[in-house]
Amino acid sequence: MSINITKTVSVSTAALALMGGFMTAGTAAADSVIRWMHVEQVPSTIALWTQIAKEFEAKHPGVKIELQFLENQAFKAKLPTLLQSKDAPAMYYTWGGGVLQAQSVTGALRPIDATLDADGAVWRKSINPSAVEGLSFDGKVWAAPSKSGLVSFYYNKELFQKAGIDASKIGTWDDFLATVKTLKQAGITPIAGGGRDKWPLHFYWSYLAMREAGQKGFADAKAGQNDGFAAPAFAKAGEDLAALGKLEPFQNGYLGATWNDALAAFGDGRAAMILSFENTPATQATNSTTRKGLADDNIGRFPFPVVKGGPGVITDSFGGLNGWAVTKNAPPETEEFLRYMGSLDVQKQLAKETQIMPVTKGASEAISRPLLKEVAEALAKETWHQNFLDQDLGPNVGAIVNDVSTEIVSGGEKPADAAQQIEDAYSLERK
Amino acid sequence: MSEMLISTNVVTAGSALSVPRRRKRSLAHSKWPVLILFLPPALLLFTVLVILPMGEAGWYSFYNWNGYGSPTQWIGLRNYQLIFRNGAFTQALINNGLIVVVSVCVQIPLALWLASMVASRIKGALFFRLIFFLPYVLADVAAGMIWRFVYDGDFGLVAGISHFLGVEAPFWLADRDMAMYAILGVVVWKYFGFHMMLFIAGLQSIDKSVLEAADIDGATGFQKFRLVTLPLLGSTVRLSVFFGVVGSLQLFDMIMPLTGGGPSNSTQTMVTFLYNFGVTRMQIGFGSAVGVVLFVLCVTLAFSYKRVFMRHD
Structure with a gap:
């Protein structure tokens, strides 16, 4: 009996080994x-x-x-x-x-x-x-x-024409704010915004921070030099954004609107501008109520404007x-x-x-x-490519940037406090 | 035959009474095999799926950890300090309290009122029961999405009504001061049917003769409700409040499609806070700490409620 068992065990072991051998050989050679x-x-x-x-x-x-x-x-x-x-x-x-x-x-x-x-x-x-x-x-x-990718402003040519605006003249943030005012006076909603998702509004703070601090200022902030993200340039970026928020540039209920809602507002011609990804011509169409959206020749593009006195240049891109x-x-x-x-x-x-x-x-x-x-x-001509801050600064600080951008633009938080909040969170990430 | 059976039963009962000691011993003796056979699977499942994760969460809550590798950066009670310093968490606590208050003060009375109307065998009662119960059957996420459309100021029902009345459509879910009330409305709509069903079951188990006796004594409808029905429904009401409180603390999947906790964290609950600030930000340590706080709160509330109010049920 015991011999039998030993035999059975050894035979099955051999069989298993063989099978194993075949399997390993199979994996190595074929798959x-x-x-x-x-x-x-x-x-x-x-x-x-x-x-x-x-x-x-x-x-x-x-x-x-x-x-x-x-x-x-x-x-x-x-x-x-x-x-x-x-x-x-x-x-x-x-x-x-x-x-x-x-x-x-x-x-x-x-x-x-x-x-x-x-x-x-x-x-x-x-x-x-x-x-x-x-x-x-x-x-x-x-x-x-x-x-x-590249985030830039897309605009509805027809609506711009109606309000008498020449997009090629928008070079600085002040020009941009003036454009928003003109559009409002013409009874047109200036910008489509997706405040519920928050990250669409972080584009604004990020670009303004890039313009106010410049590539070197940004690198210094990441390294924790000159007060890091609590440096004056970042508070200034927040003030620029708050100035935009005061004009109430977004569609009604934008704080509850998702990114797709914002694209729909732009694609339907309910808002004149959107700060968005390079694929906007396609996505505004698929998200619009008609599924057709604006025709390509009705859409124009201009880069995010620079701020007066800021070291950031127009070819510094964010995307x-x-x-x-x-x-x-x-x-x-x-x-x-x-x-x-x-x-x-x-x-x-x-x-x-x-x-x-x-x-x-x-x-x-x-x-x-x-x-x-x-x-x-x-x-091809960019002088600096900054990745999205909610990726670049890590998920935690990134989420805070998204939060404060939404708060600043809706008047819920002071720009300097927001900058300090980002710095407090990022200081924990620096090793 | 039946007489014989009875007598045997009596004898057995008598002998059991006369030799309690022997019986106890044999019982204790026979318990072990059953215990050994049946306890391990349940115990194992409970340990692996409940006790271990709880212990792990407690352990992670003392670390600054993003979920990658194993936690190494011990930070003591810092996560807990951060929670209680966080304005959004305070708001979440207030909101959870508000949901509890609304479910106890609005939802349950409403459910009781409707239950008292549809519990009796009147024509159409069954139909209305079904209608009232329907919202509860819907998945929370689906209910949230439906109401997101209803509240939408561009294309929703609210927009339609506003246009009809010739006023500008409100965007309640985008309004910091209004969003939570809009959500409370959905919470009441979603869960009153469940409480109503509990009350219907309770009402139907009340002995009709007691109510008839009250009728004969000349009690009015309200007197009957206050002095007969309500006391007899006591245990159901207490159970209903218990479900309401525990459910309110766990509210999550309806809020996510409605507002996701926004705008400006005005509609966070403790669980959406945990998800938004712990999971999506990859702050697993912090999230675990929120989980521990939530757990302690739930357990304390549940046990003390059972101790105080449901002692006799």
């Missing part, structure tokens, strides 16, 4: 699975990505790419746990900034420098330096740049910077795939079909829509 986690909801974009993945699979036998979708908010909530588990995806979408930095110090990620610098740094040289820089911390690059972060245990082919995604031909295709602002040099040539082309040209 290197790159799990790609994203938050993209536009079907045509996903279709194109899938096609790009298929092309890569065809060129690299044994590699399999699986797209995994998570809804934006769920993605953000799940990521901390996911990255620390065995189910971590090989690569995932990132907005850069403080969140990516927090992830980078946990050891859950793998910097991509080695592949960037391989073969005489071809990949690194092919990307806009500001994009690479924006995703670097502690001297390492933590994500492969995928697209860039998103996205990338793909690679996790620690990702298959080695992941970086290779990202390099393929970043190659000129693929980027051109993405720019043309998904209307992104590509980060690979020369790819923006593929953009044909005039309003998008204008943004691409502005990005």
Whole structure:
């Protein structure tokens, strides 16, 4: 009996070992699975990505790419746990900034420098330096740049004409305030705002802070020099914003309006301006009540004005910077795939079909829509690219910036107190 | 046959009375296998899903931690200090109090009044019961979204009514001073049906003969309600208030689609505060501290309420 048992055990062990052996061999030879986690909801974009993945699979036998979708908010909530588990995806979408930095110090990620610098740094040289820089911390690059963005003012040409305003004459913040007054006098709601989401209003404070403090002032504030974010320039930015708020420039009920509501107000022609992303021509249409929105030739664009006496210049731009972060245990082919995604031909295709602002040099040539082309040209000339503050300063301080921007513009908080509040929170983040 | 059964029963009962000691011992003896067999699964589940997370939250609440890696930066009671210094948390506490007051002073009387009307077997009572109960059947999030449309000043019902009356449409959910009252309206609308159902069950279990006796004694309708129905409904009312209080403290998923806690944190409750300031800002330590405060408050309230008001129920 005992012999029998031993026999059975040894046979089954051998069988198991064999099976295990086959399985390991199988994994090594045939399947290197790159799990790609994203938050993209536009079907045509996903279709194109899938096609790009298929092309890569065809060129690299044994590699399999699986797209995994998570809804934006769920993605953000799940990521901390996911990255620390065995189910971590090989690569995932990132907005850069403080969140990516927090992830980078946990050891859950793998910097991509080695592949960037391989073969005489071809990949690194092919990307806009500001994009690479924006995703670097502690001297390492933590994500492969995928697209860039620019926040600027979009306006309704018809309404501007009705109020007798020439948008090309808006150069300073004072000009802008005068424009708001003129529009109000003409009985037109000047700006569409999404106060419920708060971040649409943080665009204003951020841009004003960039204009009042300049690139150096901003870097100093982050480093905690000259009173950090409590420095006079940031309080001044708040005062500029409060001056706008006093004019009551937004549509009725803007504090309860989401970003989509704001886009709808602009797309329906209920408000003359919106401070928004580069994809506004498309999103104002999909969010409008008619689903058609304003025609492209009825939309104009102008950069966020400068402030008199402030060191910030008109080419200092504010906008998103996205990338793909690679996790620690990702298959080695992941970086290779990202390099393929970043190659000129693929980027051109993405720019043309998904209307992104590509980060690979020369790819923006593929953009044909005039309003998008204008943004691409502005990005090419930028002197400083500041990422969204609610990403850049980390989720906590970022949320405070969103809060205080909304409070200042609605008259709920004094600009100097707001600046102090940001500094108090950010002082805890400086190590 | 039946006589025999009865006599056996009597004998058994008698012998049990005569030998209580032996019986107790055998009972205690037979309890253990059952305990060993049935307790572990429940105990394990309760420990893993309730006790452990609670303990973990308590532990995290002493750290400054963003959820990545393991918590390392011990900051003692700082998170708790920050909570009580935070204006939004104070507002959340006030709002929770307000919801409790409204559910006890408005919602429950309303539910009781409606229940007394639809509890009797009159024509159409069943139909109205269903209508009144419908809001409760809806998911909280769905109710929140529906009311967001209702309150909308551009395209909502409120806008429609305002245009009809020729006045400018209000934006209640965007108004710091009005938003909380708008939410309270939805809370009453959503939950009165649930309390009404409790009261209907309570009313139907009242012995009709007591009410008939009161009728014969010449009691008026109100006297019958105050002196007969209400005292007999006592335990149901106490239970209803208990559910109202505990539910108010946990209010979250209806507020998120309505206002998300805004404008200017004027509609935060403790749970939306926890979510907005703990989870979305990746301040897991801080959020855990809020969770601990909420837990202590809920447990204290629940136990003291049970102790004081539901002692005899």
